Amino acid sequence: MTEQAGRRAVLAVVLGATAAGCSKYGEPSNPPPGSNPQPSQTAPANAVLGKTEEIPVGEGKIFDQNQVVVTQPVKGTFKAFSSTCTHQGCQVTTVADGTIDCPCHGSKYSVKDGSVVAGPAPRPLPPKQITVSGDSITLV
Numbered sequence: 001m002t003e004q005a006g007r008r009a010v011l012a013v014v015l016g017a018t019a020a021g022c023s024k025y026g027e028p029s030n031p032p033p034g035s036n037p038q039p040s041q042t043a044p045a046n047a048v049l050g051k052t053e054e055i056p057v058g059e060g061k062i063f064d065q066n067q068v069v070v071t072q073p074v075k076g077t078f079k080a081f082s083s084t085c086t087h088q089g090c091q092v093t094t095v096a097d098g099t100i101d102c103p104c105h106g107s108k109y110s111v112k113d114g115s116v117v118a119g120p121a122p123r124p125l126p127p128k129q130i131t132v133s134g135d136s137i138t139l140v
Helices: 003-020
Strands: 045-052 058-063 068-074 077-082 094-098 099-101 108-110 116-118 128-133 136-139
Touching: 045 058, 045 068, 058 094, 068 128, 077 136
Parallel strands: none
Antiparallel strands: 045 136, 058 068, 068 077, 094 099, 099 108, 108 116, 128 136
């Protein structure tokens, strides 16, 4: 093997290894720890999520097991949305400063209506049906 042919072989191996570690557009990339991307699951009907006192006014709480985020945009008004980001399916992990935040690519949604505040999310978070009875929040 000539020296030039040997260099080409090494270069081909290096380029192949580098390309193998990259994801293509539209494919999930390696999400940050704790973001837990998963296929969409249906939460059980009539699941008691928690108590109204757990949901701060202007913020919310994520119920990971049910893949639901419940917010209280104004005192006494509760909203619920899917906790699955509409960009690439990662789970949102934070509700703070009036937004529901996805750690994977920085999408942010409004606690008021689930609308996209910052992309790359293409759509709002889908709403979920809840009922509030006394101080209990139940997923319908």
